[in-house]
Amino acid sequence: MPTSTSTYQNIVCDPDECMGCQLCEYICSYVKTGEFNSYRSLIRTVRIVPIVTISIACRTCEDAPCVISCPRKALSQSPETGIIYIDEDACDGCGWCIEACDFGAISLNPETKLVEICDLCEDLEDGPQCVKWCPKDALTLATTEMVAQKARRKAVAQLLHELIAS
Amino acid sequence: MYSYSGRILHVDLTTRTVRTERKPEDWYRTYIGGIGMAARLCWENIEVGCDPLSPGNPICIANGLFAGTLVPVGGKYGLASKSPLTGFIGDSLSGSWFTVALKRARWDGIVIHGASDDWVQVFIDDDRVEFRDASHLVGLGALETEEAIREELGDDQVRSATIGPAGENLVLLANVTNDGRQAGRTGHGAVWGSKKLKTLSVRGTHGVRVADPDELLRLSFDITEAAQGPHTEKYRILGTVANVLSMNRLGLLPTRNYQQGVFEDAELVSGEYMSEHHKVKTLACAGCPIACEQMSRVQDGLYAGAIAGVEYESLYAIGPNCGLNDMKAVIKAIEICDQGGMDTMSTGVTISWAMETFERGIFTKEGFKCAKYPEGFEPYFGNGEAAVTLAEMIRDREGIGDLLSQGTKRASAQVDAERGTETYKWAMHIKGLECPGYDVRGLKTFALGLAVGTRGACHNRSAAYDPDISGAVDRFSVDETRGKLASSTEEYAAVYDTLPLCKFIRRCFTGKADRAGAWPAIANLINATTGWDFGYDDVDLIGVRTHTIKKAFNIREGWTSKDDTLPYRWMHEPMKEGPSAGHVVSEEELAYLKGLYYEAKGWTKEGLIPKEKLIALGMDDVAEEIGV
Numbered sequence A: 001m002p003t004s005t006s007t008y009q010n011i012v013c014d015p016d017e018c019m020g021c022q023l024c025e026y027i028c029s030y031v032k033t034g035e036f037n038s039y040r041s042l043i044r045t046v047r048i049v050p051i052v053t054i055s056i057a058c059r060t061c062e063d064a065p066c067v068i069s070c071p072r073k074a075l076s077q078s079p080e081t082g083i084i085y086i087d088e089d090a091c092d093g094c095g096w097c098i099e100a101c102d103f104g105a106i107s108l109n110p111e112t113k114l115v116e117i118c119d120l121c122e123d124l125e126d127g128p129q130c131v132k133w134c135p136k137d138a139l140t141l142a143t144t145e146m147v148a149q150k151a152r153r154k155a156v157a158q159l160l161h162e163l164i165a166s
Numbered sequence B: 001m002y003s004y005s006g007r008i009l010h011v012d013l014t015t016r017t018v019r020t021e022r023k024p025e026d027w028y029r030t031y032i033g034g035i036g037m038a039a040r041l042c043w044e045n046i047e048v049g050c051d052p053l054s055p056g057n058p059i060c061i062a063n064g065l066f067a068g069t070l071v072p073v074g075g076k077y078g079l080a081s082k083s084p085l086t087g088f089i090g091d092s093l094s095g096s097w098f099t100v101a102l103k104r105a106r107w108d109g110i111v112i113h114g115a116s117d118d119w120v121q122v123f124i125d126d127d128r129v130e131f132r133d134a135s136h137l138v139g140l141g142a143l144e145t146e147e148a149i150r151e152e153l154g155d156d157q158v159r160s161a162t163i164g165p166a167g168e169n170l171v172l173l174a175n176v177t178n179d180g181r182q183a184g185r186t187g188h189g190a191v192w193g194s195k196k197l198k199t200l201s202v203r204g205t206h207g208v209r210v211a212d213p214d215e216l217l218r219l220s221f222d223i224t225e226a227a228q229g230p231h232t233e234k235y236r237i238l239g240t241v242a243n244v245l246s247m248n249r250l251g252l253l254p255t256r257n258y259q260q261g262v263f264e265d266a267e268l269v270s271g272e273y274m275s276e277h278h279k280v281k282t283l284a285c286a287g288c289p290i291a292c293e294q295m296s297r298v299q300d301g302l303y304a305g306a307i308a309g310v311e312y313e314s315l316y317a318i319g320p321n322c323g324l325n326d327m328k329a330v331i332k333a334i335e336i337c338d339q340g341g342m343d344t345m346s347t348g349v350t351i352s353w354a355m356e357t358f359e360r361g362i363f364t365k366e367g368f369k370c371a372k373y374p375e376g377f378e379p380y381f382g383n384g385e386a387a388v389t390l391a392e393m394i395r396d397r398e399g400i401g402d403l404l405s406q407g408t409k410r411a412s413a414q415v416d417a418e419r420g421t422e423t424y425k426w427a428m429h430i431k432g433l434e435c436p437g438y439d440v441r442g443l444k445t446f447a448l449g450l451a452v453g454t455r456g457a458c459h460n461r462s463a464a465y466d467p468d469i470s471g472a473v474d475r476f477s478v479d480e481t482r483g484k485l486a487s488s489t490e491e492y493a494a495v496y497d498t499l500p501l502c503k504f505i506r507r508c509f510t511g512k513a514d515r516a517g518a519w520p521a522i523a524n525l526i527n528a529t530t531g532w533d534f535g536y537d538d539v540d541l542i543g544v545r546t547h548t549i550k551k552a553f554n555i556r557e558g559w560t561s562k563d564d565t566l567p568y569r570w571m572h573e574p575m576k577e578g579p580s581a582g583h584v585v586s587e588e589e590l591a592y593l594k595g596l597y598y599e600a601k602g603w604t605k606e607g608l609i610p611k612e613k614l615i616a617l618g619m620d621d622v623a624e625e626i627g628v
Helices: A023-033 A065-069 A096-100 A129-133 A144-166 B025-031 B034-045 B097-104 B142-153 B188-194 B215-225 B230-239 B239-251 B273-279 B312-318 B327-340 B345-359 B386-395 B408-420 B444-451 B464-469 B482-498 B513-531 B536-556 B568-572 B587-600 B611-616 B620-626
Strands: A011-013 A045-047 A052-056 A076-078 A084-086 A140-143 B007-012 B017-022 B059-062 B077-083 B090-096 B109-113 B120-125 B128-133 B159-162 B177-178 B180-185 B197-203 B279-283 B293-297 B306-309
Touching: A011 A052, A011 A076, A023 A045, A023 A129, A023 B215, A052 B536, A065 A076, A065 B464, A076 B239, A129 A140, A140 A144, A140 B239, A140 B386, B025 B034, B025 B345, B025 B536, B034 B059, B034 B077, B034 B090, B034 B482, B034 B536, B059 B188, B077 B188, B077 B215, B090 B097, B090 B177, B090 B188, B090 B536, B097 B159, B142 B177, B142 B239, B142 B327, B177 B188, B188 B197, B215 B513, B215 B611, B230 B239, B239 B273, B239 B312, B273 B293, B273 B327, B293 B327, B306 B312, B306 B327, B312 B327, B312 B345, B327 B345, B327 B386, B345 B386, B345 B408, B444 B464, B444 B482, B444 B587, B464 B482, B482 B587, B513 B536, B536 B611, B536 B620, B611 B620
Parallel strands: B007 B109, B120 B197
Antiparallel strands: A011 A140, A045 A052, A076 A084, B007 B017, B059 B077, B059 B109, B077 B090, B090 B180, B120 B128, B159 B177, B159 B197, B177 B180, B279 B293, B293 B306
């Protein structure tokens, strides 16, 4: 599994909780295009039979490979939020950023031939809509450190539970 | 039109040509989608009276009205052909991504005609249709085939409906699989196999548009939230397998080929046991916020590594019904069925018939020779390895599997004709379709619902167990209310099957699952999606029309009231023990119930449909052909 080194928040999916329902794709594509279409979603559900399901969106990497790879300097990263911005005038849809992304989190808009990347719904008051809609709370907006803290707490709680039970 | 494209795709496998048919909006308002539209397409396109495995029997697929939108549990499609098991309408539903891809390719339905000489895969790539060689896919399991095609076409958004080896071998118990879900019943896999159609794949790249997206989002969000609450707890926590212990408590759990309604080892094959020892993951269909599929794995022993999604109906059929208390063998047998592309219910009930026939001395060990056991084996009740091996033999039509591949009705008729026996007395089917996981000797309303079912013994099309189990009526006796109840519960189910919406959402609209609780909310969803002006009565009519077109199809294929019957055992052998002990559905009771039912429908005493009734439903052409 490739790793990212982001200290920024991004959409994190817990594969134990994700059931593969794909509702995140529907709401994302609706918010971005006004239609329901997984091909236009900036978060993608991956299902590998029989039991693996996970949704993946931009990981807001530090020193983001997509930004570095762009030959036309069309991509830039916000130093505050880590969100990757696309200069639509500069982007010519060459796809190098797509290839550079270890997570497959960048897609090409089939109509405009420009790349698209999750922007964490930064312009919406109630934040990322995939997080809002995820019926199993598998998606969260978090940094990797927040995910690690949660995992630690869960592990210790489990240990405690076993100690009490024994 | 919103959500619909107005287009039906016709594919002819004989000539390898395609054409587009345009349907008017009124047609969609009448038949909607799912089971209703699929059955109507079958009515329009079949060669009347044809052999179900002949080129004249079309494969009819109808998309879901809500597929591809955020409406919860709307990712379902209907599949209809003339059933090779029953000779009547074979209609199935399956969930998940295939239907979403089809919606995005902008096809409301597909009709596949004719038959191919060589194995073929049909690939629908938005408007383009490609006939591709499928010889390299022959022999692959259903799930393996899906992966192979994704690899071959290089796009993981390509979704396929496919048959496994059972369908290729024309096993009448074969089904159609997509995304690990199945259009499970009535033998669709054999119909596909008879046309040498291995797979139907779809890539759809267009967005789905609805009339009032803001309203649809608002409605859908509330239902999605409600679906995380108490109304779906059973499905989310244990899944449908929670039924094992409930049915056992009521004395209705089919045990040893329906000889008993109580299984002494029910705990060992219960949802609770499975959850603790075998569950590895819960999965959802596309667009489903509930997630009920319990993926279960065998960790050790003879079947280590076997993994399958386990539903109650699969579990009762192969578990208690075959006397099995070994969850590992049950999971293995379900995996064989799922990969082989076979209906677990019909397979389980056919195996249990063979087991009883063996225990009664009609079949002997020598009759069960196969490559794995050259000396044969003894398929007594409770023999897990026998159930596993028989599932494989049915899939491959090896040895006695060839006989069993034809299902209980034909297998018992053949044995009885050859040997002068009476094995039909324990052949548990209605109209040729094997019975579901409820013993109706203790459910008299449901007994009627099953007997009159248009696709044979089916717990999904009739919901008449509900008044029996809820205590609304006395489940052990009959009275004049039952005709109306059987009629109204099957039309209720048909609304869900036609939109389609998964019935597990039925309490999430208002907390009440009845018509008053659900229909207004469903009307709102329909209107926000389509821009129509449906009200309570329009929603109710969806079910009436769907049921009517299926019944009309059967009448045209030669149905008579004699076909509405129950297995010999349920009518002649009182239940031996448990809470339903002593009960049987007598011939007199059944005749009385059927009379009430036909009357409630407004049909003739013979169960035929008056012309004016059909015309009032907007089915004038149907009235002309079969109305009386």
